Amino acid sequence: MIHSSRQARPTSTLRRTASATPSFNTDATEFSNQFAFHHLLNSPLPSPALPSIVPRHGKKPPPRSLRRAFRISARFSTWLCAFAILYGLFRIIRYATDSPSSVTYLTLKMNEYDFAGRDPLTQDPAPVVVADAHKKPKWTVSIPQDASFPLKPSQYAEICVQSDYVVKQLSTKHTHFHTGPDSQGATNFVDVQEAHDQGLLSQPSKKTQIREDPLNEQSLQQLQEDDEGQASDESRDFGICEKSLTFLMESTDAGMGKTLLGLWMAYGLAQEEGRAFFIDDSNWAYGRYTTFFRPQPVPSCKLPPATQRLPCPHQTRHLVVSTSTYQWAFGDLIESLSHHHSPKHAARQRRAFSLARAGYDALFYLTGADADYLSNRLMELDTTNHAHGGLTIGLHVRRGDRRPWESQYSDSYIPPSTYLTVAQSLLDTHFNPHNTTLTHETASGLAASTLLLASDDPEIYSTSEFAAPSIQRAQSQILLASKATLDAALPDPVPAPTADPAFIKFVEPNVGWEGGFFASIFWGLGNPSEGRRAARGERDERPKVKPNEETIRLREYMGRAYLLDLKVLGSANGGVICGVSSFGCRLLGVMRGWEDVEGGKGWRNVDGGYKGWVGLVEGEW
Secondary structure, three states, rough: OOOOOOOOOOOOOOOOOOOOOOOOOOOOHHHHHHHHHHHHHHHOOOOOOOOOOOOOOHHHHHHHHHHHHEEEEEEEEHHHHHHHHHHHHHHHHHOOOOHHHHHHHHEOOEEEEEEEEEOOOOOOEEEEEEEOOOOEEEEEEEEOOOOOOOHHHHHHHHHHHHHHHHHHHOOOOOOOOOOOOOOOOEEEEEEOHHHHHHHOOOOOOHHHOOOOOOHHHHHHHHHHHHOOOOOHHHOOOOOOOEEEEEOOOOOOOOHHHHHHHHHHHHHHHHHHHEEEEEEEEOOOOOOOOHHHHHOOOOHHHHHHHHHHHHHOOOOEEEEEEOOHHHHHHHHOOEEEEHHHOOOHHHHHHHHHHHHHHHHHHHHOEEEEEHHHHHHHHHHHHHHOOOOOOEEEEEEOOOOOOOOOOOOOHOOOOOOHHHHHHHHHHHHHHHHOOOOOOOHHHHHHHHOEEEEEEEEOOOOOOOOOOOOOOOEEOOOOOOOOOOHHHHOOOOOOOOOOOOOOOOOOOOOOOOOOOOOOHHHHHHHOOOOOOHHHHHOOOOOOOOOOOOOOHHHHHHHHHHHHHHHHHHHHHOOHHHHOHHHHHHHOOOOOOOHHHHHHHOOOOOOEEOOOOEEEEEEOOOOOO
């Protein structure tokens, strides 16, 4: 037997479970022999917690470098997850308190929309598209804080055109972007105040917030006048209006009729939608609104800053309406001459009429000397005609630059005989419906009847058709003169030219209204050069130099004469006859009431190009 010269280690890596516990009572030699072999054979199996000197499953242990790389990767992943969590929290806080400069805007460039990143907004009024906190597209309208109110009519129209384009583009790129015939992206539109609150638009400067609006100053002054002798101003709630509608009297159209019809409909719309109603006449070609009418009822609230007053979309809290934005403000109430027989036409026509009638009832009250004259004129007609059983029938003959819709007269005018034929029909229907012999009473009533004539052409009154004694001017307070009348009224005749051209003094010739109302003549009142520019189509939308006092005075005369004519004709107890292609005729229909218009008894249209009453028609602006 071979004995080891070295003492066995107390712990061996190979052990067997002992069958018997070794005895320590033997001598040293026996103990040494037993320990050397039996201990190794009967010791327990190696502990699993101890490393094995033989690779398990026959595989080599992984290199130290690989284990180190694994530990580094694990630590890096832990740090990356922690960074992602912190970054997410940072983004949430950032969107909650973000500044407008960090919002991505969409701008219009060459009919294509590009993201402008964090660049400042354009200085032109325009719609902008922004991404909200959830990265969903929203849009609003940005008007520079230093922009004066009101903007030009063409600017308001351009805002609406671009808004339609924005809605169309986003509805194509984003299927969840809600649109519809009248929605204008309603679900995705953010009003200006909300855009400020959410940090999507820059907050207005303190100077802008402090600057008072002239309309608010006028309203406050009117409230103070109304409160004199009654309640104090403290009883008024003069905070910012929840919703409002501001109507701009300014128009590129020289006539007054289109503006008045839109004004009345806008008032009715404001009442229907619960909006406070304001009138801005700061750039009206005819001067001040209160020159012609009583001041409108003043709301007990103020308008917001000008940047929050938008022409579209319609659901904006503070809407601005002008003649250039009728199609967006009134939507499907705008008529189409080619579809006026559609089933929906009657309902739209009735609603448009109701809105206009509400505005007429609330706003059409003449003021000053015109109100006194109107009262006396109507009393005169009651005494001389109505008291004797007679009828008064109004004839509104529009000429000038307004052509009839009827094809056979589209290049001329409706002849006077057409008006007189319809007038005779109304008289016969009232006094002799069965075509029998007239009684003394009916004959007296027929003899006391009068036709009231109003026209923009001063020469129409002297035509043979309208020269009968039973035909009178509707009013004689303010008359339009022809050139011949003006020349005859000159105190001294115009000097004849001398032989020496150096001594010839140029005298601006008189311009009369023969032929009717033409826009170029109107714009040239008091400023002939402006009229010549208008005739050439070169007139500025809003001239830098405002009209002088003489020009405004002449325009006021025009407007006052027009309104007096309409009111007298509209008050005729036998009805009114006119051509619906003119706005004056449509206004007369509103004055007469729906029953007269619908039944055709108190309001007759002689323009065969359209049957019945119509309000605003597409393509007329």
